[in-house]
Amino acid sequence: MTPIDETIAAIRPIDAQAMAEARAHQDRLTKPRGSLGVLEDVAVRLAGIAAVCPPPLPTPAALAIFAADHGVHARGVSPWPQEVTAQMVANFTVGGAVANAFAAQVGATVTVVDVGVAVDLPPAPGLISHKVAYGTADLSRGPAMTAEQTRQALAAGAGVARGLVAAGHRCLITGDMGIANTTASAALICAFTGRDAESVTGRGTGIDDATHRHKIEVVRQALPANGISPAGAVPAGPEEALRVLAAVGGLEHAAIAGFVLGAAAERVPVILDGVIAGSAALAAAALAPDVTGYCVAGHRSAEPGHAAALAHLGLRPLVDLELRLGEGTGGLLAQPLVAAAARVMHEVATFDAAGVAEQKA
Numbered sequence: 328m329t330p331i332d333e334t335i336a337a338i339r340p341i342d343a344q345a346m347a348e349a350r351a352h353q354d355r356l357t358k359p360r361g362s363l364g365v366l367e368d369v370a371v372r373l374a375g376i377a378a379v380c381p382p383p384l385p386t387p388a389a390l391a392i393f394a395a396d397h398g399v400h401a402r403g404v405s406p407w408p409q410e411v412t413a414q415m416v417a418n419f420t421v422g423g424a425v426a427n428a429f430a431a432q433v434g435a436t437v438t439v440v441d442v443g444v445a446v447d448l449p450p451a452p453g454l455i456s457h458k459v460a461y462g463t464a465d466l467s468r469g470p471a472m473t474a475e476q477t478r479q480a481l482a483a484g485a486g487v488a489r490g491l492v493a494a495g496h497r498c499l500i501t502g503d504m505g506i507a508n509t510t511a512s513a514a515l516i517c518a519f520t521g522r523d524a525e526s527v528t529g530r531g532t533g534i535d536d537a538t539h540r541h542k543i544e545v546v547r548q549a550l551p552a553n554g555i556s557p558a559g560a561v562p563a564g565p566e567e568a569l570r571v572l573a574a575v576g577g578l579e580h581a582a583i584a585g586f587v588l589g590a591a592a593e594r595v596p597v598i599l600d601g602v603i604a605g606s607a608a609l610a611a612a613a614l615a616p617d618v619t620g621y622c623v624a625g626h627r628s629a630e631p632g633h634a635a636a637l638a639h640l641g642l643r644p645l646v647d648l649e650l651r652l653g654e655g656t657g658g659l660l661a662q663p664l665v666a667a668a669a670r671v672m673h674e675v676a677t678f679d680a681a682g683v684a685e686q687k688a
């Protein structure tokens with residue numbers, strides 16, 4: 328078995344008994360039933376993830392930012408030069424990015440992983456090299472990656488997740504950096520949800536109307552160029568899922584899919600960031616359907632395909648602030664909400680213990 332197959336084989340469904348216990352416990356706490364809304368669902372799911380009630384607090388948390396470049400950048404789909412990917416990696420390693428500020432705010436560690444940046448990067452603190460290739464090929468003209476590259480990136484992501492859990496982290500947060508990666512994300516979302524290019528392709532880092540129309544066309548070309556039905560034949564099984572991920576994904580998408588699978592294999596919650604993580608999670612779910620139980624949607628990005636991906640996965644985003652930065656910023660902002668949901672299960676008194684009268688039927 329390859330490393331990624333071993334990770335997939337280790338994934339179990341979230342635990343129904345722990346979730347039933349958590350639901351019952353919620354109803355005994357000194358608050359009107361259901362009054363914590365979606366946070367009650369989060370707490371119940373945390374119990375299912377860890378297979379224990381009350382669930383462990385999701386701390387310490389770890390952000391992993393997967394960085395890579397994209398051949399489709401040559402099609403003029405992003406207003407930014409490709410070099411910005413490597414430059415931002417350097418910025419992450421010296422603590423200068425928004426993700427660093429948000430990670431400090433919530434007490435998360437930051438690990439940066441080069442899975443496919445187009446240039447060699449000098450060693451830096453917090454930077455891990457799992458470079459699979461110097462960027463992908465142009466997904467609008469044929470497969471972006473080979474099957475072997477895709478497997479290597481998946482394994483790298485899973486290895487990072489499992490290493491962070493072995494080091495004591497109890498909540499993983501996805502991050503990404505890759506100029507042009509919203510184009511690959513849109514193509515993945517088309518392929519995995521059956522939605523059309525126009526409805527899921529957004530403006531990424533900020534493009535004008537003409538570039539947006541061109542980007543939609545590039546995404547539209549990607550599916551037939553790779554033998555994927557433009558009408559949206561949703562990948563049938565793991566083999567086809569891997570083929571689609573290789574065809575129109577990016578190295579960071581594959582690594583994030585592996586990271587999500589790794590978190591699930593370790594029974595640790597993984598908070599998804601924006602549209603890149605959402606599209607990667609579609610691939611992960613097609614490879615191992617039980618993985619969605621371990622995913623918390625940190626936020627909903629302004630990129631339109633993100634809502635489509637989350638709807639397909641059945642995940643409700645916790646934060647909706649029109650963010651469209653990536654790096655893990657939306658996932659980091661959601662982490663205290665996830666921690667608060669878990670803390671309620673440990674610290675809030677029951678009606679019995681506090682001597683508070685219960686709700687009448």
Ligand SMILES: O=C(O)c1ccc[n+]([C@@H]2O[C@H](COP(=O)([O-])O)[C@@H](O)[C@H]2O)c1
Pocket residue numbers: 404405406407503504505506507508509510530531532533600601602603628629630633650651652653654
């Ligand atoms: O997370 C998101 O939803 C998101 C939305 C728009 C842009 N981004 C970030 O912006 C970069 C990709 O944008 P673009 O326009 O170059 O495709 C990449 O580094 C992403 O992290 C991220």
Ligand SMILES: Cc1cc2nc[nH]c2cc1C
Pocket residue numbers: 407411415503504505532652653654
């Ligand atoms: C400056 C900059 C920072 C980013 N962080 C994530 N994607 C990004 C894209 C750009 C362009």
